[in-house]
Amino acid sequence: MEIKQDLQANPEEKLAEAENDEKVKQEAVQKLLDQLELNDVTKKRLEVSRRFGYSKNLRKEVGFFVIYAIEGVQKEIARRLGLTLAQVRYFLPEEISAALEGKRLDVDLANKRRVFCIYLYDHGKHRILTGNEAVVLAETLRKPERDLSVSELKGQCACPGQAKGRTRIVMSAEDGGKMQKGDVLVSFSTNPNMVPAMKLASAIVTDVGGVTCHAAIVSRELKIPCVIGTKIATKWLKDGDLVEVDATRGIVRKA
Numbered sequence: 001m002e003i004k005q006d007l008q009a010n011p012e013e014k015l016a017e018a019e020n021d022e023k024v025k026q027e028a029v030q031k032l033l034d035q036l037e038l039n040d041v042t043k044k045r046l047e048v049s050r051r052f053g054y055s056k057n058l059r060k061e062v063g064f065f066v067i068y069a070i071e072g073v074q075k076e077i078a079r080r081l082g083l084t085l086a087q088v089r090y091f092l093p094e095e096i097s098a099a100l101e102g103k104r105l106d107v108d109l110a111n112k113r114r115v116f117c118i119y120l121y122d123h124g125k126h127r128i129l130t131g132n133e134a135v136v137l138a139e140t141l142r143k144p145e146r147d148l149s150v151s152e153l154k155g156q157c158a159c160p161g162q163a164k165g166r167t168r169i170v171m172s173a174e175d176g177g178k179m180q181k182g183d184v185l186v187s188f189s190t191n192p193n194m195v196p197a198m199k200l201a202s203a204i205v206t207d208v209g210g211v212t213c214h215a216a217i218v219s220r221e222l223k224i225p226c227v228i229g230t231k232i233a234t235k236w237l238k239d240g241d242l243v244e245v246d247a248t249r250g251i252v253r254k255a
Contacts, residue, residue, distance in 0.1 A: 074089065203226065206233065
């Protein structure tokens with residue numbers, strides 16, 4: 001419903017509203033700084049920190065926009081070549097270019113890459129390994145398995161609060177359909193496509209992330225308890241586990 005309302009809203013009004021909100025926030029920040037009577041060095045550090053956080057989020061947003069924008073091109077390529085969108089995403093740019101010029105594409109190769117592959121960029125050349133070659137390289141690069149016998153997970157508090165609920169492992173927007181109101185969303189990391197699922201969560205737990213990551217920002221906006229940086233949540237937990245999340249302390253326990 002909120003998305004539908006946003007789409008129907010006047011863009012100029014929404015932009016003016018956003019600009020006004022930003023102005024109000026800036027005035028509030030300036031008022032707080034004046035009250036604290038900070039020295040110039042501290043003010044400079046705060047400004048650098050603010051700009052760093054903004055730049056980091058902007059970089060992520062630009063990346064998400066590029067993914068969104070390029071999907072239309074990929075769909076058109078898929079239509080012209082008689083492929084699925086998923087298959088197109090597993091071909092190198094030069095392979096797609098050659099196919100659009102009439103060269104035959106190896107569709108079986110794309111399907112093998114979808115099962116398991118490793119992308120390499122070495123001395124200006126692209127390579128995608130599949131099959132046993134990819135498996136052997138993956139084993140040499142694999143980090144030692146983390147101990148999953150722990151009694152609780154510890155991470156960083158992104159938004160304080162406590163919650164209890166059944167876990168749902170959500171690694172993509174497609175997994176969001178598993179979420180029911182009050183479930184605990186568990187993910188490696190979140191992205192804008194997962195927001196509808198995040199709105200249903202009583203708590204959010206991720207493997208990775210910092211205080212300016214997507215999960216942290218959205219959880220604070222939605223006022224949902226959130227623990228980030230647990231490293232092994234998606235392996236330690238499975239769908240349906242009953243857990244207690246103490247985000248204030250950064251702890252997750254099986255109930």
